[in-house]
Amino acid sequence: MLIEKVPLHERVYDSLRKSILNGELRPGERLNQNLLSEQFGVSRMPVRDALRMLENENLIEYQINKGHVVSTFPEEKLKDVQFVRGILEGQAVERAGDYITARDIKKLEAILEETKDADEKDDRKRLRKLNVDFHFSIYNLVPSPALAELINKLWYSFPKYILHEERETKHTSLQEHQEILDKIKAKDYKTAAELMRQHIATL
Numbered sequence: 001m002l003i004e005k006v007p008l009h010e011r012v013y014d015s016l017r018k019s020i021l022n023g024e025l026r027p028g029e030r031l032n033q034n035l036l037s038e039q040f041g042v043s044r045m046p047v048r049d050a051l052r053m054l055e056n057e058n059l060i061e062y063q064i065n066k067g068h069v070v071s072t073f074p075e076e077k078l079k080d081v082q083f084v085r086g087i088l089e090g091q092a093v094e095r096a097g098d099y100i101t102a103r104d105i106k107k108l109e110a111i112l113e114e115t116k117d118a119d120e121k122d123d124r125k126r127l128r129k130l131n132v133d134f135h136f137s138i139y140n141l142v143p144s145p146a147l148a149e150l151i152n153k154l155w156y157s158f159p160k161y162i163l164h165e166e167r168e169t170k171h172t173s174l175q176e177h178q179e180i181l182d183k184i185k186a187k188d189y190k191t192a193a194e195l196m197r198q199h200i201a202t203l
Helices: 008-021 033-040 044-056 075-096 102-120 124-139 145-155 161-166 170-185 189-201
Strands: 060-063 067-070
Touching: 008 033, 008 044, 033 044, 044 060, 044 067, 075 124, 075 145, 075 170, 075 189, 102 124, 102 170, 124 145, 124 170, 170 189
Parallel strands: none
Antiparallel strands: 060 067
16 A cells, blocks of 8 residues: 655645644744754755744744744734634534434534533633634535535634733633534524634634
C-alpha cells in the first residue's frame, strides 16, 4: 500500500496555523524565515510557501522592516466575522431540521453531557473541542459543501481565545447550547436558528 507523504510546506503550514489558533503564537509576534527553517529542519522554500498560505488566510501579515508577523484581530473585524457567521450558521441549523435523526439527537445530548463534566472540571481544552463538536455535528448534517466550506473558513479565520479573554463564556455557552438543542428536539428549527444567531453574536 502506498502512503502519501505530506508536502513539507503543508507540514509547516499546519503546525504554524495550529500555533496561531491556539495562542502559542500571539498577535504581533514575528515569524523569521531562517529561524523557522531551522526549527522545522527544512529549507526556506517550504517555509516561504507556508507563510504565503497563512497570509492568504489573513492569519499573518507582512510589515515593512519586520517581515511576517501574526495578524492582530481588532474588535471591528471580529464583529464582522461573527455577524456573517451568525447568518450562515443560523441557516445551517434551520436546514439541518430536514436531515436530523434520533441518532443525531442522542449524539448532541452526549456532547452536552460531556460538556457539563468538562465544565465542572474546568477542563478548557476539552471544552473547546466539545464546543466545535456540538456546532459541527449540526452543520455537517446539511448536504451543502459550499456552506460547510464557508462556515469552516470563518470558524478558523481568527483564534477563538481572543473572544474568551474578553469575556468568560463557558457557562453561558453551555446553557445556550442546551436551549438550541431543546428547540431542535421540539422541531422548532426557526427558533433554534435564531438562538444560534444570538449565541454567536454574544460570544
